[in-house]
Amino acid sequence: MxxxxxxxxxxxxxxxxxxxxxxxxxxxxxxxxxxxxxxxxxxxxxxxxxxxxxxxxxxxxxxxxxxxxxxxxxxxxxxxSPGAERPLKKESDYEQALNEYIHVSLYQNIEGEKQYEGFLTSYDSENLTLLVRIKTREKEFTFSRKNIAKARLAIQF
Structure with a gap:
């Protein structure tokens, strides 16, 4: 295909x-x-x-x-149109999504989870970092790009 x-x-x-x-x-x-x-x-x-x-x-x-x-x-x-939850595939997509709320699906669990949503605070060719809100606190997670199955913009509720 x-x-x-x-x-x-x-x-x-x-x-x-x-x-x-x-x-x-x-x-x-x-x-x-x-x-x-x-x-x-x-x-x-x-x-x-x-x-x-x-x-x-x-x-x-x-x-x-x-x-x-x-x-x-x-x-x-x-x-x-790709819609409000546009996929992030190219480097320019990540650049435009910097400081935006995104959803990331992983191939392998990190701290028991395979899906995260948060603000994209940084990225490079090997990693991306999200600021994730967990109940009342915020935590930064850095994900290897090799472990990312899909990434897209997300709507924050």
């Missing part, structure tokens, strides 16, 4: 560059009997439905022109 994702990234990037949009993520997944090609895009101030529709039309047209077809099975194309 990674070749499909790479192909779509290569096809959609010039479209997004032309529109001054950012590619956040691409996923190609099977849910039940159906395949979904999801392309998440953004821009400063957020993306709207008309902009998603524009990219969807242009991407669909370009994908239909590819020979051989990189996705021979039927699929649904979805182009959307």
């Amino acid at each position: 990674s070749s499909v994702v790479e192909t779509v990234q290569n096809v959609v990037t010039p479209i997004l560059d032309e529109c001054h949009f950012e590619l956040v993520d691409v996923e190609f997944v099977k849910e039940g009997k159906n395949w979904f090609l999801r392309v998440f895009i953004d821009k400063p101030g957020g993306i709207d439905i008309e902009e998603c529709a524009l990219v969807s039309e242009k991407l669909s047209e370009k994908m239909d022109q590819l020979d051989p077809d990189p996705i021979p099975q039927a699929y649904f194309l979805e182009v959307s």
Whole structure:
């Protein structure tokens, strides 16, 4: 499936560059009997439905022109905003999330937990540090980036 994702990234990037949009993520997944090609895009101030529709039309047209077809099975194309809980994947994502409230899922437990939410206080190529509130006190946790399964912005309640 990674070749499909790479192909779509290569096809959609010039479209997004032309529109001054950012590619956040691409996923190609099977849910039940159906395949979904999801392309998440953004821009400063957020993306709207008309902009998603524009990219969807242009991407669909370009994908239909590819020979051989990189996705021979039927699929649904979805182009959307990453939403308020945007994934953190690239270095620029972490840079923008500095001092923001984020959610981190780990591969291995740390102090009996695999999920943490807190403020991203620092990061580098090997670690990231969160300030986590535990009941009435705050504690800093530093996580190895190799142990992070997923990281995303989070909404604080």
